[in-house]
Amino acid sequence: MASKKKLRKIGDERREFKSEWTESFAFIANSNGLPTCLIYKEQLANNKKSNVERHFQIKHSQFATTYPIGDLRKKAVKELQESLKKSTTTFYSWLQSANTINIASFLVSQEIAKRGKPFTGVH
Ligand SMILES: [Zn+2]
Secondary structure, eight states: OOOOOOOOOOSGGGOOOOTHHHHHHSEEEOTTSOEEETTTOOBOSSOOHHHHHHHHHHHTHHHHHHSOTTHHHHHHHHHHHHHHHHHHHHHHHHHHTTHHHHHHHHHHHHHHHHHSSOOOSOO
16 A cells, blocks of 8 residues: 655745845835836735746846846845835825815715705605
8 A cells, every 4th residue: 555645845835035135126016016117116915036027127127137137136126125215204294185086076976866856855
């Protein structure tokens, strides 16, 4: 009787974002721990180096050429991270002012209610 040991696949679920991908491919890990491109803020579905690398080389070949790996790229990536921080801040301040949007849509719905069937309260 041959006992066959099932080979457990390690890898897929154990993959983690590698910090070196930030400098090499301009990727950071988002709150879900998934790689997110700093250039277009695109999120990849899994932490696979080949995916990250391919995304960078195909979609951002110009960035790769403009900022060759090393100090130049490090600096460029750092600037991208800074601008991301700024845009996040902008987003939050936009959220805080989003109340006005709710008020506007409330007014619009009131307007529609007024123009539509009048409320009779009787059915
Ligand atoms: Zn990208």
